[in-house]
Amino acid sequence: MSDEAPTPPPARSRLRRAGGVPAQLATALRTPARTAQPLFAQAPKAWQRLLPHAVVGIFVVTLLPVTITVLTDDYGAAGGWAGALGVAQTVPLLLALTRPLPAWLLMLGADVLGALLLTRADEVGGHAWPWPPMTLIGYLVLMACLGLRASVRTLVGVWLATGAVSLVLALFRPAGTTDTSALLFVLSGTVLALTGALRGLGDARQRIAEQEVISEAERSRRTLLEERARIARELHDVVAHHMSVITVQADSAPYRIAGMPEPVREEFAAIAASARESLGEMRRLLTVLRGDGTNGGGEGTALAPQPGIGRLQQLVEATVRAGQPVELSLAAGAVAVAPPAVDLSAYRIVQEALANVVRHAPGATTRVAVTADEDEVLVLVVNGPARDAVVEVESSGTGHGLVGMRERVRLTGGTLDTGPLPDGGFRVAARLPLGDGAGAGPTGPVVPDAAKDTNEEGS
Structure with a gap:
């Protein structure tokens, strides 16, 4: 990155x-x-x-x-x-x-x-x-x-x-x-x-x-580092789950498989020990990130399960209850094919995009579409102009939302495109590759400079 x-x-x-x-x-x-x-x-x-x-x-x-x-x-x-x-x-x-x-x-x-x-x-x-x-x-x-x-x-x-x-x-x-x-x-x-x-x-x-x-450069860099720390904490939760599964499977293999030779038992024991050691190292490294008080949450927040594409329906329903008209189009296979990093990144991108709409275009009709194929997950959030009778909730901001989106897209090796629409609305489009490309780092352009001067800038 x-x-x-x-x-x-x-x-x-x-x-x-x-x-x-x-x-x-x-x-x-x-x-x-x-x-x-x-x-x-x-x-x-x-x-x-x-x-x-x-x-x-x-x-x-x-x-x-x-x-x-x-x-x-x-x-x-x-x-x-x-x-x-x-x-x-x-x-x-x-x-x-x-x-x-x-x-x-x-x-x-x-x-x-x-x-x-x-x-x-x-x-x-x-x-x-x-x-x-x-x-x-x-x-x-x-x-x-x-x-x-x-x-x-x-x-x-x-x-x-x-x-x-x-x-x-x-x-x-x-x-x-x-x-x-x-x-x-x-x-x-x-x-x-x-x-x-x-x-x-x-x-x-x-x-x-x-x-x-x-000061502006320092704020941007601080936001970037805070977002990366947040991503690191979330990745720890995802990786820790899989490492725990490996540990349990390696420890229970001698009891599940009868007649296992002694060298094989020792190999499984070594795998379990390495997994436990890796989990301990990760927890020690993440102690500073979790204990610095900058993540905005306590221990309960750290232990909460991480959301994903499967929870977009609840996110949209909560946004609609807040008075924002939102339509969701979710491909049936998107939840099944997305790995943890892509699953979490897609959710966070939609979450931030909807928050931006509520801040800068309250009452605007918004469409959210998440599709997937064998190579990538596509996330598209498009909103129209704000209703004439509605005043913006916020008239200025720091652009931190776009920083977070860019970092999550970089994490998965995808691309992000944001920009205004001719009718006064705004579009957020993210491509998150699946398989070996996820997490490999940036492979395409990030947010264009012109997008920073739009109404999304206050996110």
Whole structure:
């Protein structure tokens, strides 16, 4: 048997389905795994990944000529210095998409150099200093890029460094200028706080989605193991019965057959001893499974006889008494030809299928057919859509019923096919081979992936 549990959907896909547009934004704002990745590199759509490049490009193309013009015309700076400062104060924004911290160091150095050069400008009086309007805008754009990428500790350090530099520059403020040190300190802190909060929201949503995927995988695997433990307990009951019969026959053979030679008597005694030893080993191995409290029953449950195809009539009658219309078609030879493992698996599959109908399509007409030939037993459970006036008993579930069906079919080496019908109903079809194939392991496909998204998913 395979140990693989149903594969959950990717975390990003689950996040998009669960939260809509806010979840997509949170995914886009998530910190990239590698520092060289551009901002929004993990966004789900192409236009979202290109959006930061377009925004930063627009700011660079706009701020570069405006900075040069303002420095030249308003502040009276020389044309060569104005052009150099314009390039140094705007072009680093392009680096902010991939490496915002080095871009901040370059831009801060260029802005400090520009502030010192403006102290000697001819017309600096009456204008903003040390941070002209173009410098403020470019610096805030850089803070937004940094806030979406860096850690909280880094953001606090950048903000405090900005305040310290502004405080030092204030000591050299030319007369008649408007001091913008406090303005940049406040605005940069606000931008860093907002963008850092958005980035933190994206990280939190991503972690929640990943944890949900892990939890779902663990639940599926736990259900798989619990179902296998249940099957092991039931198989123990079946095999123990036959081993007990072998023991009794081997022990009683010398009394039933007169004149048996001594070597033959010893052979029968060895067979009986081996059978008793095997029964003891099985009981010791099954002690953990029976005593862990997860089987949902006590000692009385463990000693109860196991049901089979012959008890399907009682199962159907009980379902009908519960208000579910069910028709049973049972081949006369199915009970006689089915070995214990197939007999029990067929019963459990019908039992789980009827339970699913009661949960998800109450009141729907249901047909159960069990046929057999010399090679296999065929189990078919088909239900129509639920009646309009009836509300589903359960609207969600874990899919544990399908896990159990798959494991029982794998046990017998058969195949299972489940899926919705065009009229809104559902079909469960199982083929359980007889003879040497039973119990040999899976020989065909198991439940299709598409079936997991249907109304049976809540079983």
